[in-house]
Amino acid sequence: MSPTSTKVIAAVIAVVIIIAAIIGIYYISMPPPTPTPTPTPTPTPTPPPGPATITGKVTDVKTGAAVSGATVTANGYRATTGPDGVYSLSVKVGKYTLTATIEGYKTETASVDASGEKTYTVPVSLMPVPRGTFRVGWTTEINSLNPSTCWSTEGVLVIDAMFDTLYTMSREFEAIPDLVKSEKISADFLTWDLELVQDAMWSDGAKLDADSVIYNFEVLLKTMPPMMTGYLEFIDSIEKTGDYSIRINMKYAMPASLVKILLAEDFVFLREKELGPLDKVELDDVTNYAPEETKITNGAFKMIEWKKGEYISLGANENYRKGSPNIEKLVFIRYANEEAMVEALLAGELDMTYERIPVTMVKLIQSKIGFGVAVQKSHWLNNIIFNMHDWNEYIRPALLQPEVRKAFAYCMDYEKIIDLVWLGYAEANPSIICNAGRFAKYHNKELEYFPFNVTKAKEILKENGWVDTNGNGWRDKELTYTIKPLALDEEGNIQIDDEGRLVRVPEDQWITKTERFELDFEVWIETSYAMELKCFEVMKPSLNEAGINIRVQLLEGSTLYDRIWGPDPPYALSDYDIIGWGWDIEEDPTYIMDWLSAYQIGGWSDSCYHEPEFNLLHLAEKREIDEDKRIEIIKEMQAMVYRDLPYIIMCWPDQVQGYNIEKFEGYVNMPLKGIANEYTFEEVRLIG
């Protein structure tokens, strides 16, 4: 190319850029258009009736159904359609413009030439106004939409949108009737007589009656899918007592609130039409059942499409017994990480985030017009977990000393952790039960954080003989300890006696040793719990000052579980010092109590806490029918944990979710759940 042509081309490009810049500056500098105020219409008097009649039927163009309550006007004449969708106007002879309007539909007009004294039939078809698609983002990949095989909270949320249950959680996070209209519980809490609602339907128009519910439960009780065992094992049998009434017989008495919470997870999703006769149904039939293929549902939403690994699309059930949701579609979109999800929200690809967004992104969302952040107390705790086991060679004698755990408590500045790590989006609560929603009544309000006091920590350690003998900065002490192996049953499971104590081998098989131990511990944190890492970084200087060293390590989840629970359960490997992570205490306090009890050693116990009195109280609270007595037992258990410190609760991080406030309104901010709940999905609507 010759130098001259190069220069010409460069000049042309420069001119184009300058012209584009001028146009751009012109448009940017123009003031935004201001809306002109709508003038208030002056009411016109209705003309007298005439000899001609204009009549017709107003229908929904999509479904063909009659539209009742539509207003039809024609040059001052006015009529309202009845239940059959028909209107009638008596008018003078002449030409008219017919207009039909009703909320939820686009206005339609038609011209009528009523030139004679006769009846003119003008049918009107109304197009429903689009109600919009509400898009929710999350980072979890759903494995299944079958309640018997789904193991993610997000999957259960989708299932909840498609299927109803006997009971459901209210906005205040209490269990309330859903398919149940009324209940009669026997005095011994063993017999539950339930009247069902009579307007529940399956998506193909079949009635959801007692037969449907009975079949569903009988199949589940017969096959007992592993993931649903905990929600079914308390039921002895279920029987039909009427077309819309059933009786559930319990195996043992349990608190009514707990039973309802468990029944709230028993979705009515199986039918004989799809699965076949009860006597022929096997476990595989239940676990292989795919609601996304049959598309048979009975909830507020119905299945449209599930693009696995990408999104789930649900459509509003227009015939839902509680009324159709305000939105047309509900779409759940998966993102690989929270940051990508927030970016998608800000780019307008999402309307709401399901999960807790990183607190560092809250200001970013709040700075953008049209977006908001919903903050709610959660039922997720952050804690420090000490290894409290004493039955194998992985015993940690130093951590079994109460003064050592107390020193940790005195070295924890929880206010600094909440401010620096969680940026204020966490609640200070030293108990294992949160202080929000329905949990507030169980929460032991007398418990307070150990005051942040490094001097006190030093004193306690010194009083108990912990001194730095070798000058390396970490305290040490000679300890005499005993390894007390567990006596396992024939199947290799741990045993707990009637007094709540772990059953051990005879004392002559116990091993007593004396060794010097240093206050130098490894803290393991699962890689997905990065915030906990920061919490320990905040604590470390105080601990070091008190003469305690911690070496924090991130470990991949599976590897960490192996070190805690071992490849060969049942009584747990327990080869760790301290763990930092969190627990979601679910819908009832019994769950967190379970994880702290000895009954979960080898199961989900991460501290191997085995206080006999605690174990007995746990059994008692699970069976206590009197709610007030149960509350007292649970409060006593919290005090015990606070006394013994198998856990130190750092804080309760808030549920923080981002959402679009310009496009949708009607979000329902539920205690403990935030705005990502079934009520939001049913009530949210397009603005305007």
Added chain:
Amino acid sequence: MGRTYILKRTVETFVTLFLVLSFSFFLFHILPGDPVRTLVRGPNITREIMDKYMVLFGLDKPLHVQFYKYITETFKGNLGVSFMFTPRTVSEILLSRLYNTLILLVPATIGSILLGMLLGVISSWKRGTKTDLTLQIFSILFWSMPTFWLGMIFIVFFGRTFSTGGMVTAGLVHPDFLSYLNDLFRHMFLPSLTLMLIMHGQYFLVMRSQLTDVSTENFMLTAKAKGLTSYRILRHHGVPNAMLPMITLISLNLAFLVAGFITIETVFSWPGLGELIYKAILFRDYPILQGTMLLLAGVMLGTSFIADILYAYLDPRIRYG
């Protein structure tokens, strides 16, 4: 190239594949971690329930029994059922994810090869000039950037224009195929561009280096002396001779690329194979890991086999027994 050689290479390929599968089976099973405990979490999950899942997943049997079943079922074409996504089969999951990855992989790879080769040829022909220096800086700069970082930069700057999550707009019903393609293009543009820019650097360097070597050969001087244009010299004499190492590089990269898309698929939430592998490792989904190993080993061995054949075709001097 003899038939004996091809037969021998085929047998070697299958034996290698068997050894790889066997080694990987035991490797995955000795990883610390328990898939049941990792997947099945929540209240009411007792030891008994976890034991039921061990049986369901076939993990209650001795390792040698599991291995025998794995090998025999694999040869029957049954790769088993995924732990994470039970009851979906491994074949179904791998195929869908492979399809998603290929949609991203193919244009990105072709683009990076073409871009790398083109820039390498220009850089080599103009070596020592400012053009050469500029192209070297450009290519090496992008090659040294972390993939995820470049992806995130693109999201920040272009996230409002191009979509940054998934393959298509979730829940959108496309009225026609063109509309679907348009939506897909909007979603794949940024991840493909990121990959193309990152990957082209290695092709650039190899092409530039090889062409520089070839340029010093006598036949290149002869071609110049004959008065051929630069284009003809490069097209008919230079590039064909510089292509042999490129073939090896491309075939080696193909297998790695499929697995190496983990970061890009994670950043852009692209539901591909790389992301699946990452999740399968986290959750110890042995059937998925074994199935993926079979796929990657097959691709690697297959491309290596084809590369061997191509070598002989491209360079008549090479003869196999």
